[in-house]
Amino acid sequence: MSRYDPAVIEPKWQAAWDRAGAFTAVRDPSRPKYYVLEMFPYPSGRIHMGHVRNYTMGDVVARYKAACGFSVLHPMGWDAFGMPAENAAMERGGHPRDWTYGNIADMKAQMQPLGLSIDWSREFATCDPEYYGQQQALFIDMLAAGLITRKAAVVNWDPVDMTVLANEQVIDGKGWRSGAAVERRELVQWFFKISDYSEELLSALDGLKDWPEKVRLMQANWIGKSRGLQFAFQTVAAPAGFERLEVYTTRPDTLMGASFAAISPDHPLAKALETDPKVAAFVAECRKGGTSAEEIETAEKIGYDTGIRVRHPLDPAWELPVWIANFILMDYGTGAIFGCPGHDQRDFDFARKYGLPIPPVFVAEGSDEAALTEAFVPMKSEKVRYVRGFAGNAVQTGDEGVAAAIAHAEANGYGKGVTKFRLRDWGLSRQRYWGCPIPVVHCATCGVVPEKKENLPVELPYDVSFDKPGNPLDRHPTWAATACPQCGAPAKRETDTMDTFVDSSWYFARFTAPRAATPTVAEDADYWMNVDQYIGGIEHAILHLLYSRFFARAMVKTGHLPQKAVEPFSALFTQGMVTHEIYRSRDAQGRSVYHLPEDVLRFNIKNEAVAFLKVDHQTDLSELSENQLQDLLLEAAGTPVEIVPSAKMSKSKKNVVDPMNIIASFGADTARWFVMSDSPPERDVEWTSSGAEAAFKHLSRVWSLCDRIGQMPADHKGDGDGDADMAKATARAIDEVTKGIESFAFNKAIASLYAFTNTLSRANASTPVMKEAIRTLARLMSPMTPHLAEEIWAAQGGRGLCAQAPWPKADPALLIDDTVTLPIQINGKRRAEISVPKDMPATQVEKLALADEDVVRFLAGQPVKRIIVVPGRIINVVV
RNA sequence: GCCCGCGUGGUGAAAUGGUAGACACUGGGGACUUAAAAUCCCUUGGCCGCAAGGCCGUGCCGGUUCAACUCCGGCCGCGGGCACCA
Numbered sequence: 031m032s033r034y035d036p037a038v039i040e041p042k043w044q045a046a047w048d049r050a051g052a053f054t055a056v057r058d059p060s061r062p063k064y065y066v067l068e069m070f071p072y073p074s075g076r077i078h079m080g081h082v083r084n085y086t087m088g089d090v091v092a093r094y095k096a097a098c099g100f101s102v103l104h105p106m107g108w109d110a111f112g113m114p115a116e117n118a119a120m121e122r123g124g125h126p127r128d129w130t131y132g133n134i135a136d137m138k139a140q141m142q143p144l145g146l147s148i149d150w151s152r153e154f155a156t157c158d159p160e161y162y163g164q165q166q167a168l169f170i171d172m173l174a175a176g177l178i179t180r181k182a183a184v185v186n187w188d189p190v191d192m193t194v195l196a197n198e199q200v201i202d203g204k205g206w207r208s209g210a211a212v213e214r215r216e217l218v219q220w221f222f223k224i225s226d227y228s229e230e231l232l233s234a235l236d237g238l239k240d241w242p243e244k245v246r247l248m249q250a251n252w253i254g255k256s257r258g259l260q261f262a263f264q265t266v267a268a269p270a271g272f273e274r275l276e277v278y279t280t281r282p283d284t285l286m287g288a289s290f291a292a293i294s295p296d297h298p299l300a301k302a303l304e305t306d307p308k309v310a311a312f313v314a315e316c317r318k319g320g321t322s323a324e325e326i327e328t329a330e331k332i333g334y335d336t337g338i339r340v341r342h343p344l345d346p347a348w349e350l351p352v353w354i355a356n357f358i359l360m361d362y363g364t365g366a367i368f369g370c371p372g373h374d375q376r377d378f379d380f381a382r383k384y385g386l387p388i389p390p391v392f393v394a395e396g397s398d399e400a401a402l403t404e405a406f407v408p409m410k411s412e413k414v415r416y417v418r419g420f421a422g423n424a425v426q427t428g429d430e431g432v433a434a435a436i437a438h439a440e441a442n443g444y445g446k447g448v449t450k451f452r453l454r455d456w457g458l459s460r461q462r463y464w465g466c467p468i469p470v471v472h473c474a475t476c477g478v479v480p481e482k483k484e485n486l487p488v489e490l491p492y493d494v495s496f497d498k499p500g501n502p503l504d505r506h507p508t509w510a511a512t513a514c515p516q517c518g519a520p521a522k523r524e525t526d527t528m529d530t531f532v533d534s535s536w537y538f539a540r541f542t543a544p545r546a547a548t549p550t551v552a553e554d555a556d557y558w559m560n561v562d563q564y565i566g567g568i569e570h571a572i573l574h575l576l577y578s579r580f581f582a583r584a585m586v587k588t589g590h591l592p593q594k595a596v597e598p599f600s601a602l603f604t605q606g607m608v609t610h611e612i613y614r615s616r617d618a619q620g621r622s623v624y625h626l627p628e629d630v631l632r633f634n635i636k637n638e639a640v641a642f643l644k645v646d647h648q649t650d651l652s653e654l655s656e657n658q659l660q661d662l663l664l665e666a667a668g669t670p671v672e673i674v675p676s677a678k679m680s681k682s683k684k685n686v687v688d689p690m691n692i693i694a695s696f697g698a699d700t701a702r703w704f705v706m707s708d709s710p711p712e713r714d715v716e717w718t719s720s721g722a723e724a725a726f727k728h729l730s731r732v733w734s735l736c737d738r739i740g741q742m743p744a745d746h747k748g749d750g751d752g753d754a755d756m757a758k759a760t761a762r763a764i765d766e767v768t769k770g771i772e773s774f775a776f777n778k779a780i781a782s783l784y785a786f787t788n789t790l791s792r793a794n795a796s797t798p799v800m801k802e803a804i805r806t807l808a809r810l811m812s813p814m815t816p817h818l819a820e821e822i823w824a825a826q827g828g829r830g831l832c833a834q835a836p837w838p839k840a841d842p843a844l845l846i847d848d849t850v851t852l853p854i855q856i857n858g859k860r861r862a863e864i865s866v867p868k869d870m871p872a873t874q875v876e877k878l879a880l881a882d883e884d885v886v887r888f889l890a891g892q893p894v895k896r897i898i899v900v901p902g903r904i905i906n907v908v909v
Numbered sequence: 910g911c912c913c914g915c916g917u918g919g920u921g922a923a924a925u926g927g928u929a930g931a932c933a934c935u936g937g938g939g940a941c942u943u944a945a946a947a948u949c950c951c952u953u954g955g956c957c958g959c960a961a962g963g964c965c966g967u968g969c970c971g972g973u974u975c976a977a978c979u980c981c982g983g984c985c986g987c988g989g990g991c992a993c994c995a
Contacts, residue, residue: 072995112995185993196993244913248990251912323991327910357910361992376910453992460993530995568989571913576992708921708933714988720934721921728933731948777922781932788932853928858976860928898975904927908975 034733036697036817043820044145052833053092053147055103057557064100065558066092067538069566069574070107073155074114075133077140080567082689083705083715084605087776088565089146090706090813094771096147097809097837103558105541106141106148108134108155111162111465112530113196119496126464127492130157140690144698145816147833152544156533157464161540163487164549165532166469170480171588172222173470179221180478183457184296186320187215191499194461200320207499214317219459220468220526224580228253228451231579240601242712245571252572254452256280259436260364261445263291263340266349269302275340275352278363278450282439283431284370286418287391289381291340291368292333292353296360299352303336309354316356323359331380332356343444344420355380361454371405378405392416395425456577458529463494463502465527473514473521482515488523501525534574535581538564538598539591550590559591564599571604603774606714696726699815703729706814707780728784729818732807735791736822739800748795756795759786760803761844767810768837776814783811801826809838854879855906861888864905872899879905 047053057063068088071081085106092104108130115126134155154161172178186195190208194217199206224231232253235246259282262274275291293299295316303309312334319325333353342348350368357376358367371381371388381388390406392414393399399417408414410428422434439445459468467488469481481488491509494502503509503525514521536549542558543551566574582598585591591598692701704725709715748756763786770779790803805826812819812832823832847868852875854862862884866875876897879885889909896908 069995074995109995114994194993197991198994200993242914248913252991254912321993324910327991329910456992462993529993531992534995567995568914569995570990572990573992574995710922713915713922715921718921718934724934727947734948778932781923784932851928855928855976858927858974863928896975898927900927900976904976906927906975 032733032737034730034818036699039821040143040145040698040817043817044142046820046831047145047147047833050831050834052831053102053104053149054151055105055149055558056101057554058101059557061099061101063103063558064092064095064563065103065542065561066095066563067105067541067561067565069564069570070109070534070537071137072112072114073108073110073130073133073137075136077137077689079687079689079705081141082144082701083711084565084567085141085144085146086702086705086814087603087605087711087774088563089144089148089702089816090771090776091563091565092147093813093816093833094837096833097812097835099836102147103541104146104148105152105544106146106150107153107537107541107544108137108157109530109534109537110134110155110157111527111533113462113464115464116462116496125492125494127157127490130155130464143693144689144702147816152541154540154544156466156530156537159487159489160545161537162466162533163489164540164546165466165528165536166481166486166488167483168536168549168585168588168590169469169528170483171590172584173480175584175588177223177226177584177587179223179455180218181221181455182216183219183221183459184214184321185217185219187213188499189213193499193501195320197320197322200322200325203319203325211318212320214319214321217459219457221455221457222580222584224456224577225451225453227580227583228255228453230583231453231576232451234579234597238597238599238602241599242602242604245568245575245602245604248571249576252453252576255449256452257432257436257447257449258282258363259432259439259445260448261343261439263343263350263368264346265352266339266341268299268338268352272299272302275299275366276364277366277368278448279368281370281373281428281432282435282445283416283419283421283428284373284391285342285344285368285435286420287370287372287389288342288350288368289371289377289387289389290351290353291366292355292358292380294358294360294365295354295356297354297358297365299336299338299366300354303354309334309336312354316354326359327357329356331376331383333380333384335384343439351386353380353384362452363450372402373405373407375405375407378402389418391418392431456529456531456580458532459526460529461501461504461525462527463490463496465530466533467503468524468526468528470524471512471514471521472524473517473519475519476514476516476521479514479516479521485515503527531573531577532581535577536585538578539582539585539595548590550585552592555590555595556592559595560598560600563601563603565603565605568604568606575599575602603711605711606709692722696722697729697817699729699818700726703780703815706776708777710777711774728787729815731791732787732811732818732822735787736804736825739797739804740825742797742800744797746797748793748799752793752795753799756790756793756799756803757841758844759789759793760806761840762786763810764806764838764840765845768840771813780814783807783814786810806838808832809835850902852879852902853904854882854885855904856885856888857908858906861885868902872901875899875901875905879907 066088068084088104092102096102110130115130118124118129119126156162186197186200188195188205188208188210190210191205195205195212200212203212204210205212232250232255235250238246258278258280260276260278262276265273265275277291295313300309300313304313319329333355336352336354338352339349340352342350358365369377369380370391371378371386372390378388388402390399390402394408395413395415408428413425413427415425416431419431421438422431436447440447467490469486469488471479471481473479491506494506496502510523510525512521512523513519538561539550539555539559543554578598582591583596586593586596689701700722704722705715707725708721763782766782767779770776770782786807790807793800804822805828808819808822808826808828809832816833820832823835828835849865850868851863851865853860854864862882864878864882866878876899880894885907892909894907894909898906
């Protein structure tokens with residue numbers, strides 16, 4: 031009997047696929063197409079288990095769809111611009127370009143042994159000038175189409191390094207390198223006008239039927255459409271030009287609960303007041319810290335009473351103080367609010383802190399007015415009783431109250447109902463080197479002028495240094511010097527580069543014609559778009575996917591994509607992470623020390639997991655049995671390590687498993703089989719070494735089963751029903767695996783394959799039926815374990831490559847059982863079961879059930895109140 | 910702080926209103942073996958019981974239903990995102 035040796039068979043079949051050009055995508059109008067895409071990776075240099083899982087999922091779909099007769103496009107590329115390359119250059123020397131291309135080569139070499147059905151001829155990296163040059167062409171067209179603008183934006187400013195920091199570079203309000211307190215500072219930046227599409231991006235979500243509901247919800251909340259009231263307060267004692275203070279509120283029904291007005295520290299009025307040193311000091315205090323919403327919203331709420339007053343719109347005699355407050359965002363609404371502490375927790379906390387009144391506007395229906403200990407914020411759909419209402423009924427829902435308040439304001443001319451969106455324009459300027467240069471020129475006479483398309487790409491210079499902080503492009507001696515594309519006078523290039531989200535917002539379109547001299551080619555985009563199945567991490571649920579949806583619209587508008595591609599991803603699947611338990615010990619100071627799984631010996635004693643460090647043993651551990659090892663370790667009391675529950679694999683916790691080690695020990699098919707089995711793909715999967723071994727054992731069992739069937743005498747006859755049973759089991763396996771793959775329930779498809787393999791290995795059917803069954807098994811396994819499937823296919827007389835064989839079809843007649851087993855519940859608890867013909871009428875089933883001896887015993891003569899028969903499902907007897 | 914998820918045996922999970930624990934891992938027992946490894950077979954939610962069988966059980970509390978892991982309300986815990994990480 032031969033041994034299952036993936037190291038031999040895997041390279042062999044990969045070479046065979048290559049020779050056959052099995053995965054080269056060809057535009058074939060006679061066949062339906064299928065475009066499957068996994069989110070392309072950042073080239074960190076090492077693939078990890080998350081990549082293996084992501085690409086295996088895509089590969090299962092790609093191979094399955096190819097078997098179903100589709101012309102499949104399954105490309106791969108590299109999201110290659112970004113900060114890590116610059117950080118590496120700063121920390122270790124070298125150049126971002128060399129670092130990146132080196133990593134791409136390393137990662138590609140690690141991906142190839144997985145046997146993925148990728149069309150590598152379409153590969154590109156976003157840092158290829160060929161790619162980003164086309165991105166610059168897109169930018170120029172978008173600029174001409176009015177989709178891009180320039181305005182001020184707030185950035186994290188490191189006052190010591192004199193540079194802009196990314197949010198992740200701001201740690202506890204301090205710059206990660208300098209340690210200096212970060213400030214918020216305004217800078218003029220380029221923006222994509224994504225907010226022009228707010229309504230469109232929101233309403234089109236309804237059409238994305240094959241997207242997870244949670245992603246659509248997150249995007250809808252992010253876009254944040256709200257209906258509210260905008261009105262102006264008349265100010266008292268405000269500087270000239272600030273006679274009115276515009277505010278926006280989504281709860282105008284709480285207007286009578288106003289106890290103060292508050293403006294953002296970035297509000298023009300706050301700026302006007304900065305001539306007062308006390309205001310200037312307060313505003314400076316507010317600007318400390320980073321720009322992230324998390325940081326701003328969790329910071330302690332502080333305020334400054336400006337001394338200015340505003341008149342309440344419903345009672346000019348009623349004056350409210352105007353505060354500057356750090357939690358008011360200039361980007362949202364008008365940058366000014368009225369505070370209603372009774373019904374907003376932030377306003378409540380603020381009012382408490384500064385001793386402002388907290389009047390309730392409404393109370394729960396049936397309650398009386400009482401002093402509040404926290405803000406009362408019921409759902410807007412809930413009915414409440416207004417004790418300080420001014421519009422609509424005394425008892426009404428919040429929604430009704432809001433509508434009535436807007437109507438009241440409009441009728442009385444002090445405000446109007448407006449719709450606002452939370453979505454802001456997309457700032458794309460980055461003051462960094464390793465990104466796509468923004469293709470514009472600043473000319474003293476012509477102003478900002480786009481570069482001519484024939485001068486593209488505007489290429490990054492290679493001779494840059496990373497010895498100082500700041501943007502190397504900005505301090506390059508010659509690069510920025512150019513001629514104005516309009517007047518020809520000496521002019522300066524834009525030295526900002528683009529956000530890397532731009533690169534990933536259209537790569538899926540570029541894959542349809544990756545070498546074209548234009549961003550896309552109409553015939554290719556027409557044939558291949560849209561992406562039929564997009565697969566990636568839930569962490570991209572909002573930004574990447576929203577930006578791509580915007581870009582698709584922009585590309586339609588500028589003629590680079592057909593109208594049908596406005597929603598570029600027809601179906602989306604978000605997969606979970608790969609996790610691993612963590613091994614931790616403590617050093618002399620009690621600090622955590624983490625250990626790699628490969629340095630730890632882990633086993634179970636009576637279902638109790640224990641782990642020890644593999645250290646300092648003179649004996650060669652590999653020669654000992656597990657029992658001997660247990661004895662040895664327990665006796666020697668090797669350093670025990672604590673097993674910490676699983677978390678996402680990360681370098682800092684050292685809970686990483688290198689896919690290359692797994693492939694070296696067990697082969698790619700085992701790694702692929704394991705990541706697809708057990709856990710549902712949208713959930714996190716726990717990597718366990720025992721699980722990987724079990725996967726390998728199972729594949730070895732399939733291998734020896736194939737061997738055994740191959741050696742069966744040709745004239746072997748099975749048991750009486752052996753052939754019929756095998757045919758039924760085969761049909762069921764085809765049906766279940768097909769449904770599993772179609773519904774992204776790969777774990778269930780694999781469970782069916784386990785069951786089918788068990789049936790097959792215990793079956794006694796005739797030789798031709800057994801051979802047919804194992805060929806079907808090979809076909810069904812091939813999306814998950816393509817190399818093993820080819821080997822079995824070839825051994826059992828399959829024609830051509832398994833990878834190019836059609837998907838098996840189940841005979842529907844074999845899927846139907848003649849009799850069904852019906853559980854019988856008494857008062858909802860299962861007490862008995864009966865077997866009946868599948869189409870027996872309910873009345874007859876009822877009689878049979880009540881006559882069942884277990885049922886009679888349980889009922890013990892009690893009268894039956896009701897009996898429910900769900901055909902083919904269950905019977906419930908109520909007494 | 911805000912938005913979105915998730916929570917079922919010792920473990921990964923299955924069941925999406927209808928028999929809770931399919932399929933696996935681990936553990937326990939057995940066969941084979943001089944012995945071990947490998948392989949194969951049986952068993953494996955908890956409690957009570959000699960057994961037949963019974964009771965309990967899907968993070969916690971409450972509700973809807975003939976019937977709830979599944980739907981609704983509230984809480985707890987964990988994870989993802991929050992616009993310059995990708």
